[in-house]
Amino acid sequence: MPEEILNDISHRRYNPLRGSWLLVSPHRTKRPWQGQQESPSKSSLPEYDPSCYLCPGNKRAQGDVNPKYETTFVFVNDYSAVKESQAEYTQEGDPSDLSNLLRAAPVTGKCYVLTFSSSHNLTLADLSPAQILPVINVWTSIYASHLSPSSPLSGIPLNLPAPTQMIEKPSAQYTWMQIFENKGAAMGCSNPHPHGQIWTTTGLPEEPAAELQQLIKYRKEHGGRNLLEDYAKLEMEKKERIVFENEGFLVVCPWWAVWPFEVMVVSKRHRRSLVDLSEQERKDFAEAIAEVTRRYDNLFETSFPYSSGIHQAPLEGTEEEINASHFHMHFYPPLLRSATVRKFLVGYELMAEPQRDITPEQAAKRLREDCGGELYRKNLE
Amino acid sequence: MPEEILNDISHRRYNPLRGSWLLVSPHRTKRPWQGQQESPSKSSLPEYDPSCYLCPGNKRAQGDVNPKYETTFVFVNDYSAVKESQAEYTQEGDPSDLSNLLRAAPVTGKCYVLTFSSSHNLTLADLSPAQILPVINVWTSIYASHLSPSSPLSGIPLNLPAPTQMIEKPSAQYTWMQIFENKGAAMGCSNPHPHGQIWTTTGLPEEPAAELQQLIKYRKEHGGRNLLEDYAKLEMEKKERIVFENEGFLVVCPWWAVWPFEVMVVSKRHRRSLVDLSEQERKDFAEAIAEVTRRYDNLFETSFPYSSGIHQAPLEGTEEEINASHFHMHFYPPLLRSATVRKFLVGYELMAEPQRDITPEQAAKRLREDCGGELYRKNLE
Ligand SMILES: [Zn+2]
Numbered sequence: 001m002p003e004e005i006l007n008d009i010s011h012r013r014y015n016p017l018r019g020s021w022l023l024v025s026p027h028r029t030k031r032p033w034q035g036q037q038e039s040p041s042k043s044s045l046p047e048y049d050p051s052c053y054l055c056p057g058n059k060r061a062q063g064d065v066n067p068k069y070e071t072t073f074v075f076v077n078d079y080s081a082v083k084e085s086q087a088e089y090t091q092e093g094d095p096s097d098l099s100n101l102l103r104a105a106p107v108t109g110k111c112y113v114l115t116f117s118s119s120h121n122l123t124l125a126d127l128s129p130a131q132i133l134p135v136i137n138v139w140t141s142i143y144a145s146h147l148s149p150s151s152p153l154s155g156i157p158l159n160l161p162a163p164t165q166m167i168e169k170p171s172a173q174y175t176w177m178q179i180f181e182n183k184g185a186a187m188g189c190s191n192p193h194p195h196g197q198i199w200t201t202t203g204l205p206e207e208p209a210a211e212l213q214q215l216i217k218y219r220k221e222h223g224g225r226n227l228l229e230d231y232a233k234l235e236m237e238k239k240e241r242i243v244f245e246n247e248g249f250l251v252v253c254p255w256w257a258v259w260p261f262e263v264m265v266v267s268k269r270h271r272r273s274l275v276d277l278s279e280q281e282r283k284d285f286a287e288a289i290a291e292v293t294r295r296y297d298n299l300f301e302t303s304f305p306y307s308s309g310i311h312q313a314p315l316e317g318t319e320e321e322i323n324a325s326h327f328h329m330h331f332y333p334p335l336l337r338s339a340t341v342r343k344f345l346v347g348y349e350l351m352a353e354p355q356r357d358i359t360p361e362q363a364a365k366r367l368r369e370d371c372g373g374e375l376y377r378k379n380l381e
Numbered sequence: 382m383p384e385e386i387l388n389d390i391s392h393r394r395y396n397p398l399r400g401s402w403l404l405v406s407p408h409r410t411k412r413p414w415q416g417q418q419e420s421p422s423k424s425s426l427p428e429y430d431p432s433c434y435l436c437p438g439n440k441r442a443q444g445d446v447n448p449k450y451e452t453t454f455v456f457v458n459d460y461s462a463v464k465e466s467q468a469e470y471t472q473e474g475d476p477s478d479l480s481n482l483l484r485a486a487p488v489t490g491k492c493y494v495l496t497f498s499s500s501h502n503l504t505l506a507d508l509s510p511a512q513i514l515p516v517i518n519v520w521t522s523i524y525a526s527h528l529s530p531s532s533p534l535s536g537i538p539l540n541l542p543a544p545t546q547m548i549e550k551p552s553a554q555y556t557w558m559q560i561f562e563n564k565g566a567a568m569g570c571s572n573p574h575p576h577g578q579i580w581t582t583t584g585l586p587e588e589p590a591a592e593l594q595q596l597i598k599y600r601k602e603h604g605g606r607n608l609l610e611d612y613a614k615l616e617m618e619k620k621e622r623i624v625f626e627n628e629g630f631l632v633v634c635p636w637w638a639v640w641p642f643e644v645m646v647v648s649k650r651h652r653r654s655l656v657d658l659s660e661q662e663r664k665d666f667a668e669a670i671a672e673v674t675r676r677y678d679n680l681f682e683t684s685f686p687y688s689s690g691i692h693q694a695p696l697e698g699t700e701e702e703i704n705a706s707h708f709h710m711h712f713y714p715p716l717l718r719s720a721t722v723r724k725f726l727v728g729y730e731l732m733a734e735p736q737r738d739i740t741p742e743q744a745a746k747r748l749r750e751d752c753g754g755e756l757y758r759k760n761l762e
Pocket residue numbers: 017211311328330
């Protein structure tokens with residue numbers, strides 16, 4: 001990289017997407033390390049688990065029975081963090097200035113669970129792009145069905161295959177849809193059946209709100225250009241942080257990555273949300289997800305834990321907000337040096353600011369050059 | 382509480398200290414839970430461990446030998462995240478607008494380790510307030526010795542006992558000092574010997590910068606009143622989030638707590654930093670720390686993991702920044718329901734915004750009413 005010296009000295013990097021800084025300490029990677037040799041891990045799970053609440057045909061906690069689905073299956077979370085209806089709440093209009101320190105606002109919404117496959121023992125890393133495409137199609141149709149009728153994104157023809165499942169319309173217009181996945185026990189996920197979640201709520205949460213503010217600001221200050229489109233172009237020139245790319249998407253360890261092997265999957269062109277993607281772009285996106293997850297598993301020859309999530313246009317918002325949005329997906333994995341050595345976001349990170357040791361350039365090089373082959377466990381006995 | 386209904390409905394709470402929101406889902410605490418019965422854990426560690434790099438008289442990684450210290454011991458971290466001297470770096474003045482997306486700034490500083498006791502097998506929870514006081518005294522003298530000579534906090538008479546150890550002056554004026562502790566394997570701390578860290582750096586990190594901005598704003602908008610002084614007063618009226626208080630300090634599960642049993646130890650009066658505390662206030666602070674850590678251990682009858690950290694005035698800053706600062710300490714513990722069931726900050730929390738299930742009022746009640754007795758392991762055989 002032009003700034004070779006950043007491989008050796010402590011520095012802060014700026015995250016223009018969040019408008020925040022992090023501390024990078026690359027010299028610490030020279031700490032002594034008792035290299036742990038772990039055997040490659042193979043899944044010993046059955047294809048069907050009678051006690052799994054996500055497997056086809058099984059009964060869930062509140063008595064509902066899953067259909068014998070073949071690809072994906074969506075249902076409303078039996079223990080949702082938000083609900084469609086609840087008792088009313090209005091903050092008491094206390095004239096005392098002080099009580100303004102105890103501000104609360106009610107939140108309603110709907111939480112879905114989406115299985116990625118009917119097989120209990122597969123993960124996105126095991127699936128081909130063609131097998132991941134149905135997941136993206138379901139995300140797209142759920143997102144589309146929750147869009148505000150007044151959104152400029154509403155009514156775009158989607159050209160999706162006929163849905164295998166009908167989703168009940170929500171009873172209210174929500175503001176934000178957060179599509180995400182927690183994978184692995186290290187991320188608090190207790191059920192290995194491949195699945196993600198979709199929470200949709202009133203109000204714009206903190207992270208997308210921070211990003212949206214930065215995206216809008218950039219457009220204003222740069223004559224309508226888009227931050228992530230410019231950033232993708234810049235990374236394609238520099239090349240050193242790229243993990244994978246195809247026609248539609250770039251997979252990059254961002255300049256400002258916090259997690260050791262954090263990646264961002266970003267649309268090369270300005271796409272506001274899933275409904276802006278062409279059929280080919282949905283395929284490109286599926287390939288990008290397949291590449292990230294397979295390379296992750298190959299890195300330490302283990303089923304790689306992570307949290308991933310999609311940021312895109314809010315379901316409802318001003319035209320400025322919706323048009324400044326730029327479709328991308330974050331992957332935040334905790335592993336650092338092996339299947340068992342992880343990074344903790346604690347202490348200094350919680351009290352002062354995020355900190356990392358290995359540089360994003362070093363991480364990208366490993367994911368790009370060492371991890372591209374076939375899934376390591378394909379030929380494991 | 383006046384807003385009873387907030388025990389049942391999903392809502393967002395505002396954190397006026399950070400200027401951010403979090404999602405609270407109290408109805409989720411009604412999820413079925415296979416109550417895990419774990420036996421109370423007792424420390425089986427020796428008082429002295431010959432292989433511990435923190436025990437008195439032992440040799441450290443880079444060859445230095447610890448003195449046979451009796452209370453506390455400070456040294457410069459052998460693997461510091463920042464260093465006092467490193468190669469120079471200036472961001473290339475690229476006229477291209479694009480490269481502004483790859484911003485970096487060098488950081489120098491000094492990282493110390495501070496042991497809290499010479500005994501390998503004790504924790505702050507095992508120490509009496511009188512035994513914690515020396516730790517606070519060392520924090521105070523290190524903080525004071527790093528203050529900018531131009532700070533209004535510089536030169537305040539401290540009335541501290543003679544130091545047991547001389548600390549070399551840093552070679553440059555740093556901006557921020559972060560005092561923190563990671564306790565327990567759940568927080569990535571591999572050495573049980575009681576100790577904390579002190580990182581001091583150029584530049585103001587993200588978290589204190591966000592708080593400082595809010596503190597300054599509040600003063601301006603409220604005729605010079607202080608946010609945390611007002612907040613402490615309000616909590617003393619409401620009582621429902623208080624865990625413990627003495628003359629100088631309030632221990633509270635803040636309205637906006639993210640971690641299940643998060644607490645804030647806050648000076649009741651406006652104190653800008655450690656050097657503003659009187660001798661009696663240092664004693665009150667020691668008692669507050671003893672109360673928090675003992676109650677934590679009693680909660681699940683285990684050595685309770687947490688990250689804690691002190692926020693106070695920057696070492697160098699404008700008069701406005703220094704005078705708006707308000708001394709407080711955060712405790713962020715991950716445990717939720719037992720010694721082994723923890724909260725994960727993943728998925729929605731990382732992608733959208735922090736979320737919690739049990740309310741701060743419920744957490745405070747347990748810490749206040751159920752955990753105040755003698756340390757559970759005192760009489761354990
Ligand atoms: Zn994002």
